[in-house]
Amino acid sequence: MVHCSCVWFRKYGNFIDNLRLFTRGGSGGMGYPRLGGEGGKGGDVWVVAHNKMTLKQLKDKYPQKRFVAGEGANSRVSALKGSKGKDCEIPVPVGISVTDENGKIIGELNKEKDRILVAEGGLGGKLLTNFLPLKGQKRVIHLDLKLIADIGLVGFPNAGKSSLLGQVSHAKPAIADYAFTTLKPQLGKIMYNDFKQISVADLPGLIEGAHMNKGMGHKFLKHIERTRQLLFVVDISGFQLSSQTQYRTAFETIILLTKELELYKEELQTKPALLAVNKMDLPDAQDKFHVLMNQLQNPKDFLHLFEKNMIPERTMEFQHIIPISAITGEGIDELKNHIRKSLDEHANQEDDAYHKKQLLNLQISNTIFSSEPPPKNSVTSPR
Numbered sequence: 001m002v003h004c005s006c007v008w009f010r011k012y013g014n015f016i017d018n019l020r021l022f023t024r025g026g027s028g029g030m031g032y033p034r035l036g037g038e039g040g041k042g043g044d045v046w047v048v049a050h051n052k053m054t055l056k057q058l059k060d061k062y063p064q065k066r067f068v069a070g071e072g073a074n075s076r077v078s079a080l081k082g083s084k085g086k087d088c089e090i091p092v093p094v095g096i097s098v099t100d101e102n103g104k105i106i107g108e109l110n111k112e113k114d115r116i117l118v119a120e121g122g123l124g125g126k127l128l129t130n131f132l133p134l135k136g137q138k139r140v141i142h143l144d145l146k147l148i149a150d151i152g153l154v155g156f157p158n159a160g161k162s163s164l165l166g167q168v169s170h171a172k173p174a175i176a177d178y179a180f181t182t183l184k185p186q187l188g189k190i191m192y193n194d195f196k197q198i199s200v201a202d203l204p205g206l207i208e209g210a211h212m213n214k215g216m217g218h219k220f221l222k223h224i225e226r227t228r229q230l231l232f233v234v235d236i237s238g239f240q241l242s243s244q245t246q247y248r249t250a251f252e253t254i255i256l257l258t259k260e261l262e263l264y265k266e267e268l269q270t271k272p273a274l275l276a277v278n279k280m281d282l283p284d285a286q287d288k289f290h291v292l293m294n295q296l297q298n299p300k301d302f303l304h305l306f307e308k309n310m311i312p313e314r315t316m317e318f319q320h321i322i323p324i325s326a327i328t329g330e331g332i333d334e335l336k337n338h339i340r341k342s343l344d345e346h347a348n349q350e351d352d353a354y355h356k357k358q359l360l361n362l363q364i365s366n367t368i369f370s371s372e373p374p375p376k377n378s379v380t381s382p383r
Contacts, residue, residue, distance in 0.1 A: 016055040017145040017223065022066045023119040025136025026085035029072035031125025037075030040082030042121025042136040045069050047143070049094045049109035055143060058092060069136060072124045082124050090118075097144045106141065145226060149187060149201035150343055152227030154261075156239045156253055190336060198339060201227055221264040229342060230273040232257060232318070236285045236292070250277065250288065251295040251302065258312045266313075272346055275318040276335055281325040289323055296321065 029039030045067050059065070070086030073079070098106045098116055107116040118141050122134035186202040201223060224230065234254055240247040248256065254275070261268040275296075277289060295302050299315045320338040324331035 016059060017148050017226070019055050019059060019065065019143045021090065021141050021143065022138075023088075023090070023141055024066075024068045024138045025119040025121035026069035026071045026088075027135045028122040028124035028133030029082035029085075030074040030133055031127075031129070031131030032075035032077075032080060033131040035075075035077070035080055036127065037080035038082065038126040039075050039124030039131075039133050040072030040084045041124050042072045042133075043069030043085030043087045044117055044121050045088045045090065045119035045139075047090045047092055047096070047098055047109065047116045047118050047141070049096065049112055049114040050091045051094055051112050053091050053093045055093060055145065058090070058143075067119075069119070069121055072121065072133065075125070085121055089115075092143055093145065095146050097146050099142045099144065101140045101142075103142075108146070147228065148223060148226045149199040150228045151198065151200045151231050151339060152224050152229070153200065153202050153233055154224060154230050154257060155233035156248075156257065190339065192336075192340065196340065198343060200231075221261070221268075224261065224268060225265065228271070229339075229346070230268075230271050231339065232273060232275045232316070233278055234275070236277050236279050236288050236323075237282055250292050252306070254296070254316065255299075255303075255306060255312065256310060258316045259310055262312045262314075269312075269314060269316065272342055273316055273318050274335075274338060274342060275316075275321045276331075277321065277323045278326055280323045280330055281328045285323075293321070 023045040025044055026042030028042050031037055031039045067088050067090050069088040072085045073082035075082045092109060094109060094111060094114070096109045098108070098118065100106055106118060108114075109116060119137045119139045122136045123129060125131040125133045188200050188202070190198040190200060192198075232254060234250050234257075236250050238247060238249045239253050258269065277292065279285065280289065296318070303311050319342050322331050322335045322338055324335055326332075
């Protein structure tokens with residue numbers, strides 16, 4: 001069993017997962033018609049990945065969000081070939097997807113020092129251009145973090161996600177008895193005694209109809225896409241958004257959350273998921289938990305209680321179901337251990353799958369190589 005340190009969650013405020021930037025390559029330098037001199041090419045704008053960078057740091061350092069490369073040098077008598085303009089490098093975190101204004105992917109940066117050219121410098125003046133320089137390329141780009149956290153917390157508002165984080169950290173998230181407490185994603189880290197860290201994103205609460213962009217809608221669901229695993233957090237006593245909306249039991253809440261994920265993007269249901277059943281300190285919580293476990297073990301027996309359009313194609317299969325209380329601390333250590341175990345297991349499975357794929361590719365290439373007939377002119381050695 002893995003033991004966690006007491007300060008298990010460190011919170012990072014004002015989390016940013018996407019940025020829009022203006023970029024422009026440098027203009028070329030003037031040519032020198034009388035002597036046939038060529039102006040220098042304008043500098044290029046590159047996006048470069050750095051391990052210790054965040055989008056928040058980038059935004060704070062460059063609040064204007066404008067990146068323009070240097071101009072090429074003019075051709076002159078002492079230097080007929082003008083020198084190239086200074087390149088501009090935009091430092092970004094690893095795991096960034098770069099798209100243009102139309103949503104077309106320019107490229108991805110998956111490891112330290114990966115780089116993508118986003119705006120090219122203009123040509124220097126030369127015979128071809130009548131010795132007049134060309135302007136650099138202008139481009140608005142979007143930076144999107146592909147993976148924001150190892151674990152994404154999923155739950156309807158007031159399920160106790162913020163309380164859960166408050167209980168296990170020195171962070172003091174705004175907590176109240178109204179639905180939308182968390183309006184921005186909060187990112188934190190679970191700290192383990194052996195220095196292992198697991199990142200957790202506390203995401204804005206989902207509501208019914210989120211797939212149609214109600215409430216936080218797509219923005220929330222986009223965040224969910226960018227986590228390795230999901231941790232559903234539900235209130236054992238159920239949920240009601242307001243006096244005008246229908247009351248939902250804990251089981252109904254899980255079914256509806258699953259349906260929202262499915263309607264947005266079916267692949268979300270293939271993510272490994274755990275379930276934390278919160279508020280186990282409330283009266284009758286144990287009885288309600290037994291009922292819930294029975295419903296989760298035999299979901300098909302209870303789906304007739306739902307309207308047809310609310311039933312997901314496939315129900316969520318949770319790897320672990322952990323009863324917790326964010327108020328008393330019950331089940332928190334068990335939850336942390338299960339989170340780590342689940343991530344480790346899937347990391348090993350991914351490694352195994354990768355190695356099997358590599359082995360298969362090797363076998364295929366060997367088969368192709370050995371089955372090719374020898375060239376007509378080749379000499380085969382006698383046996």
